[in-house]
Amino acid sequence: MVENWEPRIIAFFCNWCTYTAADLAGVSRLKYEPNTRVIRVMCSGRIDPQFVLAAFAHGADGVLIGGCHPNDCHYLEGNYKALRRARLMRRLLSDMGIEEERFRLEWISAAEGEKLREVVNDMVSKVRALGPLNLPSRFKEWDREVEVLQKEIEANSGGVDTCLTNQKLVSIGVPLAGVAKSQSST
């Protein structure tokens, strides 16, 4: 466990509402926890569930999505799509062992700088209580069981130039599944 660990939360904020609220919070000099990394998207409906999973796989401890209130979406329907996806995503994440508090969808309108502060502070404190998720280091730990055999084989091939000795086992640190090229890099 890293000393002085701080939660890292990836926050996908929609341009028209939540991102603007964050802006307002800034202009209003509101203080809140600095643990979010904000990524601006044009609409919460743009959030592909793959982004959420990739964020966790890359080391995020939490993912927050901020969008416009129902009926207020700049593109009319996008936030409903985000809601529908989020409802099943939280079940999927829970079935995969990721606690519910790590994934959150909130409607925060452009005028709600205060609400943004409340939501971020609340989420950071909940994730802090849960502890680090740290998937990259978990992947490394899981893959130790495969490294043992490979090292053994490398040791036994003693000087012979096999394509094995020139080629490390696939490093799974940050997998982008389905993209064989990145997975086969040494």
Add this chain to the structure above:
Amino acid sequence: MAVDFKKKDVQAMADRSIAATLINGAIRTSEQEEMALLLRQKSKLIIAYGSCAQSGGVPALANQFAREELLHYVYDEAPSVHNSAGLRPQPELKDGDKTVLLPEFRNVVRSLDQVIDVDYYIPGCAPNPKLLKEALDAILTGKLPPKGAVLAPDKALCDNCPRIDSKPQDLKIGEFKRPHLSTIDPEICLLAQGFLCLGPATRSGCGERCIRGNMPCTGCFGPTSRVHDHGAKILSALTSSVAATEKNEIDRILEGIPDPVGTFYRYGLAKCLLRRKIGLTDSK
């Protein structure tokens, strides 16, 4: 011509002397790893053959459970098992001066490319013979795509589906029906009828055999090249079409998908960006 190689015959071959090796199956034991490593050493091309090699296949669903849970069920709990002595397979057994070894049973199920460098993939559970023939032709004539390619069309199944004309432009799903509890119309788009068909996010090339057999696609060909996480993509495609805008109503409709992991990652949990359920207790 039938051939029967022993491991020592393969070990005796020169490195990279085999033109192409097609390997099927997911990797879970140390023996499977060893064979994969050996074949990689001796082959110019490695082709991951089938869903298991490509993405873990159905065996990868075991990544939802700890190794000990699985062994406990199989050797202690299963209905037809009587094992009062609590016996378990052991990796090593010494009998006098003789030692018998069993492969290690890993904590994690892996796809082939999570263990060795893979050149090409032939998807499917099971792959289509036509695809296999085309792949062999490509190897023999040297007309292969860039390394890492999946040797199947790079389009979604919907594009080739015989029912495409009845797929609505604006899909609105009011209910997810279980195939065995409803009558399936053989002419109309399965999604339009409310059945969980993974066609929109699944690669084509299978000949749509399931659809033609009046059953929805279960996603065995995996994703197209533009998708990183197959299960997440199909989740996205299907849930965004749910015909409700209010949280409780959405949840009610989504109850028609009781097992999202099993449904969306049936053939590819090893390739989920999360790879495996978090928090399982691993054992040696």
